[in-house]
Amino acid sequence: MTVAFGLSLLALFALAGIGTPVALSMLVAATVYLAAKGQDLGLAAEQIIQGLYDSFIILAVPLFIVAAAIMNAGTISDRLLSFCVAVVGRVRGGLGHVNVAASLIFSGMSGSAVADAAGIGKIIIEMMTRDGRYAPGYAAAITAASATIGPIIPPSIPMVMYALVSDVSIGYLFLGGIVPGLVMGGVLMGLNALLAARRGFAREAPVPLRELPRVTARAFPALMMPVILLWGIYGGATTPTEAAAVAAAYALVLAAVFYRSLSWGSLYAIFSESARSSAAVGLVIGGALIFNYIVASENIAGQLAASLQGLEIHPLAFLLAVNLLLLLLGCVLDATTIILVIVPLFIPTCRELGIDLVQFGVVVVVNCMIGLITPPYGVLLFVINATTGIPLRDIIREIWLFIAVLIVALAAMVLFPELVLWLPRQVGYLG
Amino acid sequence: MAAALRFLRDRADNVAAGLLAAMFLTFILQIVSRYVMNSPLGWTLEACLTLWLWLVFWGSAFVLRDEDHVRFDLVYAASGARLRRTFAIVSAVAIAAGLLAALPATIDYITFYKIKKSAILRIRLDVVFSVYGIFAVALIARYALRALSLARGGPIPAGTDR
Numbered sequence: 001m002t003v004a005f006g007l008s009l010l011a012l013f014a015l016a017g018i019g020t021p022v023a024l025s026m027l028v029a030a031t032v033y034l035a036a037k038g039q040d041l042g043l044a045a046e047q048i049i050q051g052l053y054d055s056f057i058i059l060a061v062p063l064f065i066v067a068a069a070i071m072n073a074g075t076i077s078d079r080l081l082s083f084c085v086a087v088v089g090r091v092r093g094g095l096g097h098v099n100v101a102a103s104l105i106f107s108g109m110s111g112s113a114v115a116d117a118a119g120i121g122k123i124i125i126e127m128m129t130r131d132g133r134y135a136p137g138y139a140a141a142i143t144a145a146s147a148t149i150g151p152i153i154p155p156s157i158p159m160v161m162y163a164l165v166s167d168v169s170i171g172y173l174f175l176g177g178i179v180p181g182l183v184m185g186g187v188l189m190g191l192n193a194l195l196a197a198r199r200g201f202a203r204e205a206p207v208p209l210r211e212l213p214r215v216t217a218r219a220f221p222a223l224m225m226p227v228i229l230l231w232g233i234y235g236g237a238t239t240p241t242e243a244a245a246v247a248a249a250y251a252l253v254l255a256a257v258f259y260r261s262l263s264w265g266s267l268y269a270i271f272s273e274s275a276r277s278s279a280a281v282g283l284v285i286g287g288a289l290i291f292n293y294i295v296a297s298e299n300i301a302g303q304l305a306a307s308l309q310g311l312e313i314h315p316l317a318f319l320l321a322v323n324l325l326l327l328l329l330g331c332v333l334d335a336t337t338i339i340l341v342i343v344p345l346f347i348p349t350c351r352e353l354g355i356d357l358v359q360f361g362v363v364v365v366v367n368c369m370i371g372l373i374t375p376p377y378g379v380l381l382f383v384i385n386a387t388t389g390i391p392l393r394d395i396i397r398e399i400w401l402f403i404a405v406l407i408v409a410l411a412a413m414v415l416f417p418e419l420v421l422w423l424p425r426q427v428g429y430l431g
Numbered sequence: 432m433a434a435a436l437r438f439l440r441d442r443a444d445n446v447a448a449g450l451l452a453a454m455f456l457t458f459i460l461q462i463v464s465r466y467v468m469n470s471p472l473g474w475t476l477e478a479c480l481t482l483w484l485w486l487v488f489w490g491s492a493f494v495l496r497d498e499d500h501v502r503f504d505l506v507y508a509a510s511g512a513r514l515r516r517t518f519a520i521v522s523a524v525a526i527a528a529g530l531l532a533a534l535p536a537t538i539d540y541i542t543f544y545k546i547k548k549s550a551i552l553r554i555r556l557d558v559v560f561s562v563y564g565i566f567a568v569a570l571i572a573r574y575a576l577r578a579l580s581l582a583r584g585g586p587i588p589a590g591t592d593r
Contacts, residue, residue, distance in 0.1 A: 015525055018518040019507030021500035022558060023491075024570075028529035036533065042536030047565075050524060053484050056476065059458070062483065066455055076501035238462065271455075275447035276499055279490025284501050334501050372446050377505055 004036035005298050012291075021279075022337055026287030044290050051118035051289035056241060057284060060111075060160045062278035063244035067251050068075060069270045071121030073257025074262055080105055081123060083219035086212055089204035093196025096142050097189055098204075103146035104185045108226030111155040113372055117147035117380050122387045133202040137394030138195075143170060144380040144395065145402035146188055148369035153181035155244060156386065158339055159369060160336040161285070162361045165292065165344045169358075171233055172424040172431075176362045179423055180413050184330065184366070189407040195401075198323045217414050220256050242244065257309045281336065288340035295345065305348040315353040319360075319414050322346055323367055327407070330371020334379065338368050355431045359420045363413050370406050373399055443493035447486060454482040474551045481549070481559055488562040492569035497588050515587050524576035530567045530574075537567055 002261070021270075027246065030044045049137035052058065071077060081102055088097040105122050121143040128139035141307060151158045154174035163170040164316060207215065210319050216223075220326050229247055232238040256262040307320065329338055343364055372380045375396045385392050413419050461475035507518055540563050544556035581587065 009523075015508055015522060018522060019502055020505040020522040020526065021497075021502050023501065024526050028525050040536055042540035044533055045540050045563055049484070049563050052487060053559070056480070059454075059479055062451060062486070063455065063458065066451065154559055160499040195438045200438045238466070242458070242462050245455065245462060249459050250486055271448040271452050275444075275451040275486060275490055276494055278451060279447065279487050280495055280499050280501060282487030282493075283484070283491045283539040298506060327470055332501065332505065336501060343432050377503070 001300070002037075002298065004033050005294065005300075008037050008239055008294065010034035013320075021283075021333065022289035023283040025205055026291045026341075027359050029288040030287075030294060043293075047233075047290040047293045048286040052282065054288050056239075058282075060155075060241040061157055061281055061285075062118055062242040062274065063241070063248050064111040064155055064157050064160075065115075065277050066249035066270070066274045067118070067125070068112050068115035070108075070248060070251040070255055070262075071109055071222075072115060072259060072272050073266050074251070075101075075259050076251065076254060077106070077120040077123055079222055079259075081120065081127070081214050083223070085209040086215045087202060090206040091193075091196075092203050093192050093201035093294045095134065096138075096192035096196060096201065099124050099139075099142050099151075100146045100185050100188045100192065103149050104181070105226070106139040106246055107150040107153040107181060108229070109155075109251070111151055111157040111160070113147045113150040113380060113384055116150035116430065117383050118387055120404060121147055125388050125390070126383070127260075129389070133249070135392040135394070135398070136238075136388075137398040140388065140395040141398035141402055142188070142192060142383075142386045144373045144384055144399060145406060146185070146296040146408065147380050148372060149181050149184050149188075149371055150365075152177045152184060152362070153226075154178065154368055155240070155247065156365065157281075157397070158335060158365045159338065159361065160240070161339045162324060162343065162365060164285075165288075165340060165346050166357055166361060172388045172429045173361050174230075174233065174240065175424045176187065176358045176420045177365070179408070179419050180366060184406060184409050185418065187409045188402065191405045204387060205385065211341075221258055225250060227255075227303055239330075278419070283335050285340060290335070291341055293343055295338065295341075296413065301345045301348045304345060305352045308349050309352055313353070315355050316414070318353055319355060321409065323363065323414060325365045326364065327370065327374070330368055331370070331374045332377050333373055333427065334377075335368035338371065339364065356421060358424060358429065358431055361418045362420045363410065366406075366410050368412060370403060370410060373406075374403060375399070440493065444487070446492045447494045450482050450486040450489065454479050454486065457482065477549055477551050480553070481552075484559065485562045488566035494568040498548050512587060516581055519583045519588055520578055523574040523581065527574040527578060530571050534567055534571070538564060 008029045011032045012025055013026060015025035025302055027044060031041060034041050034043055069398050083100065084101045085100040088094060091097065102120055102124060103116055106116055112115055123141045125143050128134040129136050154177055156174065156177060157179065159173045160170060225247065228250060229243050232243045232246055233240055326338060329342060347357065350357060372378055375381065380390060381395050384390065384395060421429070457475050457478050461472060465471040510518065541557050541560045544560055547556045548554060549556055549559060554585060
């Protein structure tokens with residue numbers, strides 16, 4: 001590590017630590033590095049401009065943001081929920097199961113955990129806490145925990161970012177997320193069932209079976225969305241970026257034409273709000289690109305790989321250590337920053353140790369999504385707190401068990417690569 | 432003054448929303464031309480990338496508020512008013528100074544591209560890249576003004592209260 005790099009890290013941590021926007025901290029830190037090295041200060045501009053202007057896959061990010069915003073604004077989420085209530089609402093703790101099931105389906109449409117928690121999550125929390133049937137803290141906690149599935153089952157914005165820094169195929173990454181996402185849904189439902197029996201949670205009035213076809217028909221066009229997306233990508237018809245645009249267009253047609261639930265005003269609000277989030281995410285991606293350029297020119301990742309190889313560390317030990325580190329970082333850092341800046345450091349080591357990069361990617365994304373619900377810095381906790389007014393300490397009191405079972409699911413993905421790799425291999429992945 | 436600023440901010444917001452909508456429509460056009468009409472248009476991809484570049488830097492320059500940025504503000508939110516003021520001044524000065532120091536080289540980099548045109552749409556690349564220059568200048572101005580206002584005892588930017 002050179003002095004210049006040390007200074008630049010110092011600037012980065014000091015600035016980001018006192019609340020400077022992370023993207024701008026990286027930009028300033030990069031300038032510090034170039035100045036200390038006596039290099040052309042214009043290199044920072046060059047890296048950020050060329051990085052954003054050249055990369056086709058990043059375009060999927062704003063498109064998935066638009067798709068999620070449209071689905072949340074229209075009545076698509078409501079229809080999905082009534083469908084889930086009809087199917088799984090009748091058992092004890094039914095609305096908890098509905099919550100997880102709705103997240104599983106919704107995650108097949110939206111690539112963002114925050115969109116999941118703020119949209120469908122907000123509606124279901126209202127249903128759960130009405131008449132005091134569930135404690136608000138519990139409703140909020142299970143919603144936050146199930147929202148983490150959003151970016152595991154494709155589509156997935158964080159996986160697009162991982163693909164960007166690792167050059168792994170997005171198609172295989174997306175496929176690799178399906179089984180782990182279902183496993184996460186399974187452990188959450190298991191925990192809910194256990195707690196429901198112990199604490200005597202409410203049952204929903206069963207929806208008569210003859211109602212089922214009508215409810216299904218109402219939700220059917222929305223339920224087709226994941227099918228269309230996956231068929232588009234794996235049928236080889238579209239690239240994942242194009243699939244993102246198709247998803248957004250399909251959601252728009254559904255909301256505006258089929259369900260007639262969109263006005264011009266709300267359409268403008270969707271694009272304005274999505275433009276804001278896209279610009280914020282784009283700037284962080286840009287900042288990370290410059291910073292990664294510096295890390296690459298210092299060959300930090302290569303040195304790490306070389307020193308770990310000297311230690312003859314077992315691949316599994318390495319994976320466990322990285323996961324532990326990322327879980328700790330997830331308590332204080334944002335998922336985007338971890339995936340774009342920290343994770344690339346470990347990729348050369350993974351190659352050396354023979355760890356499959358699709359498995360590593362899925363594991364890392366799951367890990368970062370758990371980071372979204374770990375206090376003190378858990379974005380999903382803040383989002384739910386902001387949209388529902390449920391106090392953070394009530395949510396945090398209930399979240400621990402959910403975090404625990406999700407970590408068990410994560411450990412299973414680390415220990416049994418087949419969980420991740422089985423599905424991609426079925427369609428010809430040779431890893 | 433405040434009304435004029437709000438007016439400008441709303442128009443900047445219109446532009447950002449328009450850029451995103453244009454990008455979305457161009458993408459749909461690309462898909463329709465490629466899969467439905469079977470005669471792919473060459474220019475759509477480049478148009479999308481250009482719109483994306485403009486969306487990111489235009490949005491970051493004129494639309495994003497402090498709370499829209501990805502920030503780590505645990506320490507900031509837990510600090511008292513005096514410390515917050517110091518933190519906010521240090522942030523603002525660092526951003527303005529960093530971008531200002533890089534500005535001449537940045538402008539050089541952008542204007543250098545006046546000799547090159549984009550591959551398909553034949554737009555001069557210095558025009559395409561100029562949005563980064565606009566972004567840099569806007570941020571230098573905004574954060575320099577904020578540093579001054581803070582130093583004179585002006586209002587401190589809010590932390591996300593948790």
